[in-house]
Amino acid sequence: xxxxxxxxxxxxALALSAPALAQEVQVAPLAAPDFFSTGARDTGLTAELWRGxxxxxxxxxxxxxxxxxxxxxxxxxxxxxxxxxxxxxxxxGQDAGVAGARVSALIxxxxxxxxxxxxxxTAGLEQNPVLAQAGAEAALLSNDDEGACAISDRLVxxxxxxxxxxxxxYCQLKAGNSGAAQLTFDLAQSQGRDAVYGRLMxxxxxxxxxxxxxSLRNGLDYALSRNLGLPVTGPAAPAVAAALAAxxxxxxxxTIEGGPGPVKAAMAALAAGDLATAxxxxxxxxxxxxxxxxxxxxxxxxxxxxxASGKTDPQTLDRLIERGAxxxxxxxxxxxxxxxxxxxxxxxxSPQARGQFAAFTAGxxxxxxxxxxxxxxxxxxxxxxxxALLALWISADAGAAGPNAGDRARIIRALKAAxxxxxxxxxxxxxxxxxx
Numbered sequence: 001x002x003x004x005x006x007x008x009x010x011x012x013a014l015a016l017s018a019p020a021l022a023q024e025v026q027v028a029p030l031a032a033p034d035f036f037s038t039g040a041r042d043t044g045l046t047a048e049l050w051r052g053x054x055x056x057x058x059x060x061x062x063x064x065x066x067x068x069x070x071x072x073x074x075x076x077x078x079x080x081x082x083x084x085x086x087x088x089x090x091x092x093g094q095d096a097g098v099a100g101a102r103v104s105a106l107i108x109x110x111x112x113x114x115x116x117x118x119x120x121x122t123a124g125l126e127q128n129p130v131l132a133q134a135g136a137e138a139a140l141l142s143n144d145d146e147g148a149c150a151i152s153d154r155l156v157x158x159x160x161x162x163x164x165x166x167x168x169x170y171c172q173l174k175a176g177n178s179g180a181a182q183l184t185f186d187l188a189q190s191q192g193r194d195a196v197y198g199r200l201m202x203x204x205x206x207x208x209x210x211x212x213x214x215s216l217r218n219g220l221d222y223a224l225s226r227n228l229g230l231p232v233t234g235p236a237a238p239a240v241a242a243a244l245a246a247x248x249x250x251x252x253x254x255t256i257e258g259g260p261g262p263v264k265a266a267m268a269a270l271a272a273g274d275l276a277t278a279x280x281x282x283x284x285x286x287x288x289x290x291x292x293x294x295x296x297x298x299x300x301x302x303x304x305x306x307x308a309s310g311k312t313d314p315q316t317l318d319r320l321i322e323r324g325a326x327x328x329x330x331x332x333x334x335x336x337x338x339x340x341x342x343x344x345x346x347x348x349x350s351p352q353a354r355g356q357f358a359a360f361t362a363g364x365x366x367x368x369x370x371x372x373x374x375x376x377x378x379x380x381x382x383x384x385x386x387x388a389l390l391a392l393w394i395s396a397d398a399g400a401a402g403p404n405a406g407d408r409a410r411i412i413r414a415l416k417a418a419x420x421x422x423x424x425x426x427x428x429x430x431x432x433x434x435x436x
Contacts, residue, residue: 035099035131036092038121039085040106040114044422047086050385055092061389062098064396065105071402073426074395075109075238076252077415080423081388082106083114089385100130107134107219110242110249112141125151129158136167140219141243143226145174148219162192166201167220173204174227181205200224216240252426254433261292263301267436270429275308296323296331296338300432303342307428310421312347321349325356334435336362337405341431344412345424363405367394372410379414387418391427402430 092098106115116138125135139147149171165188173181203211214225216236258268266281299319306313323335378386391411408431415424
């Protein structure tokens with residue numbers, strides 16, 4: 001066969017095989033980004049955090065965490081879980097709106113720096129108004145007004161929402177366009193009148209007059225107050241307080257009075273996170289008669305120390321149960337609630353103690369039964385993200401003081417079962433401190 005014939009044969013074979021080859025080549029579409037996979041720091045939790053978690057629960061709980069105050073223990077749990085990089089809850093990882101709710105909740109609970117770290121590695125902020133608002137708030141709280149205004153300028157959807165109108169008015173004025181700023185301000189107030197924003201922005205637009213007290217409700221109010229030269233001090237939302245703090249808290253801590261008496265002083269040290277000092281102070285309390293303290297007070301302190309140290313203490317639990325069964329009515333209630341909380345950390349009970357414990361009536365739970373059972377199930381299955389979300393749902397409903405003893409005991413038990421030991425101890429210590 002000639003060289004020309006061979007060439008024609010080869011070309012013919014290739015031509016005939018081309019359709020078959022083309023049919024074998026399949027182009028798989030790129031997977032949508034999982035927004036939850038971007039984390040802020042090493043939280044001690046793994047990439048399996050959201051394994052088996054319900055997207056529906058995430059869609060319900062995350063907006064609550066962005067809107068409601070939490071106790072210090074719940075805040076610390078929220079910051080830890082929401083700062084973790086892990087594939088998101090079922091059906092929610094690719095949802096930009098849920099991702100925005102996650103970051104907004106993180107900001108609202110004081111994780112401003114964590115939120116900024118996540119957003120710095122998140123593409124397409126301007127495609128979703130919820131995600132974009134989280135980015136704008138993080139920028140404002142970081143004193144980056146230009147960054148917030150840039151997000152506002154590039155926003156694709158939701159530009160007519162009242163938050164963006166308020167921010168746009170502020171940005172227009174900063175850019176020297178006072179006429180447009182006034183029109184946008186008027187439109188924002190007509191759509192959703194806000195007396196505090198109106199007072200601050202009105203003074204900024206007028207360039208004179210008394211703007212009144214600063215407002216530290218959110219990033220935009222903080223930016224306006226700062227821009228007006230007002231002292232940014234006083235009561236602040238957790239997000240603003242975290243932005244103003246030199247070293248934002250990661251772990252839970254509490255501020256309580258340090259007296260009267262050495263037992264209360266040791267409790268105050270423990271609340272502030274100084275376990276070593278509290279242990280030293282406890283070691284010095286060897287007398288049977290301790291000024292300003294009762295037997296129940298000392299048992300409470302011992303329970304707090306055990307919770308903070310990660311230890312079980314059957315003797316202390318027995319003392320609390322005994323006080324809960326035999327003390328005068330007022331003391332009895334405190335001891336019963338303390339025993340209910342402390343027992344969930346795993347100290348064993350004697351048969352007599354179990355019989356007394358089962359008769360306790362203090363600390364009835366308030367959470368709906370189905371939610372409490374869902375929490376039990378999630379903890380037993382070691383679904384850490386789901387357990388945390390359900391615990392935070394109950395906590396958000398309870399408010400800044402935290403859940404009552406019954407709900408708190410359920411939360412501690414589920415967190416411990418799920419492997420969230422650090423958070424379980426924080427909830428226990430917080431509940432015991434409330435009974436001091």
